[in-house]
Amino acid sequence: MQTGTILVDKNVNKEETYSQAVEILKDGGIVAFPTETVYGLGADATNPDAVAKIFEAKGRPADNPLIVHVDSKNSALQYAEELSPLDLQCMDAFWPGALTLIVKAKPDQFADNVTAGLSTVGIRVPDHPVALNLLKRLPFPLAAPSANTSGKPSPTLAEHVYHDMKGKIPLILDGGATAIGLESTVLDMTSEPPVILRPGRISQEQIENVIGKVRLSSEIQGNAPKSPGMKYIHYAPEAPVYLIENDPALIEKAIQHVQKDGKKVAILSEHEFKTADFHFPLTAETLYASLRKCDLMDADMILAAVSANVEKGDAMMNRLEKAADHKWFC
Ligand code: TXA
Ligand code: MG
Numbered sequence: 046m047q048t049g050t051i052l053v054d055k056n057v058n059k060e061e062t063y064s065q066a067v068e069i070l071k072d073g074g075i076v077a078f079p080t081e082t083v084y085g086l087g088a089d090a091t092n093p094d095a096v097a098k099i100f101e102a103k104g105r106p107a108d109n110p111l112i113v114h115v116d117s118k119n120s121a122l123q124y125a126e127e128l129s130p131l132d133l134q135c136m137d138a139f140w141p142g143a144l145t146l147i148v149k150a151k152p153d154q155f156a157d158n159v160t161a162g163l164s165t166v167g168i169r170v171p172d173h174p175v176a177l178n179l180l181k182r183l184p185f186p187l188a189a190p191s192a193n194t195s196g197k198p199s200p201t202l203a204e205h206v207y208h209d210m211k212g213k214i215p216l217i218l219d220g221g222a223t224a225i226g227l228e229s230t231v232l233d234m235t236s237e238p239p240v241i242l243r244p245g246r247i248s249q250e251q252i253e254n255v256i257g258k259v260r261l262s263s264e265i266q267g268n269a270p271k272s273p274g275m276k277y278i279h280y281a282p283e284a285p286v287y288l289i290e291n292d293p294a295l296i297e298k299a300i301q302h303v304q305k306d307g308k309k310v311a312i313l314s315e316h317e318f319k320t321a322d323f324h325f326p327l328t329a330e331t332l333y334a335s336l337r338k339c340d341l342m343d344a345d346m347i348l349a350a351v352s353a354n355v356e357k358g359d360a361m362m363n364r365l366e367k368a369a370d371h372k373w374f375c
Pocket of ligand 2: 190191
């Protein structure tokens with residue numbers, strides 16, 4: 046299969062930007078599109094055969110449910126039931142935006158493989174003109190996980206999607222770099238109090254200012270992971286990633302230690318280290334692009350300079366800990 050790209054650029058409100066994507070999606074195909082967080086790989090959430098193509102293209106385990114994207118709160122209300130005042134307050138406060146709400150799904154609305162057989166669904170209204178323009182032209186919601194190969198860093202550029210999906214999907218809508226660069230906050234509204242299953246740009250504090258107490262899943266001990274996606278290794282480039290305290294002397298020593306064995310080391314950090322073989326910036330917006338560059342450069346080891354004292358529930362630290370499998374360089 047040939048993978049085409051449509052560069053949106055100034056044509057964000059033009060009909061022809063979307064016509065091919067709409068046709069493919071109505072026909073049960075899959076299309077990659079930008080959101081404000083990362084690129085998504087979309088399919089008709091009511092069509093099990095279309096949704097199966099997402100799992101196949103990504104190599105995603107079938108027990109990991111997909112996020113459903115809708116164009117408005119009103120659309121969401123069609124697909125969810127038993128919504129509480131807190132659910133509605135979250136929708137009003139944060140949508141369109143980078144907050145996915147886990148709510149009870151109305152029966153028989155979605156293909157079973159979207160929710161991996163759960164009675165709940167993760168749903169959000171993306172805050173991106175291309176995603177919204179596409180959704181408004183479709184008579185169904187879009188199931189859309191991040192458009193990367195399963196286990197790899199999520200795509201923040203159309204080039205990343207092309208790298209992972211070429212030959213596997215017919216079309217990518219290229220809307221440039223995504224603004225946030227990390228996936229949405231996932232908030233389980235079916236728990237009491239609600240639980241943040243995945244931290245993101247929308248913080249615990251912002252949510253608590255709207256609906257009162259919420260908990261972080263990392264603080265709840267002894268529970269089976271409620272978000273099935275949490276149990277899989279994520280965001281990992283080819284080379285091993287280690288966290289390292291952001292202390293220049295310590296990092297210089299680490300660089301020498303790795304290079305002594307003839308290995309190439311990439312540093313992800315705010316400030317440049319001239320002795321490192323490669324240096325890439327480390328911010329929430331650039332993390333995934335930097336991890337992917339480490340792969341392109343064939344780095345043997347990646348050191349990510351962070352502070353061990355970062356706030357609990359920090360989204361970038363959460364992704365880095367997963368990429369490093371919680372390993373610290375010492
Ligand atoms: O920012 C985002 O959320 C991006 C863009 C494309 O919207 N999408 C995304 O989707 O990150 P995905 O599929 O890569 O991540 C979905 C996460 C997984 O951790 C999954 O386990 C969890 O949401 N999830 C989905 N439905 C769920 C449910 N019913 N209950 C618990 N967790 C759920
Ligand atoms: Mg993902």
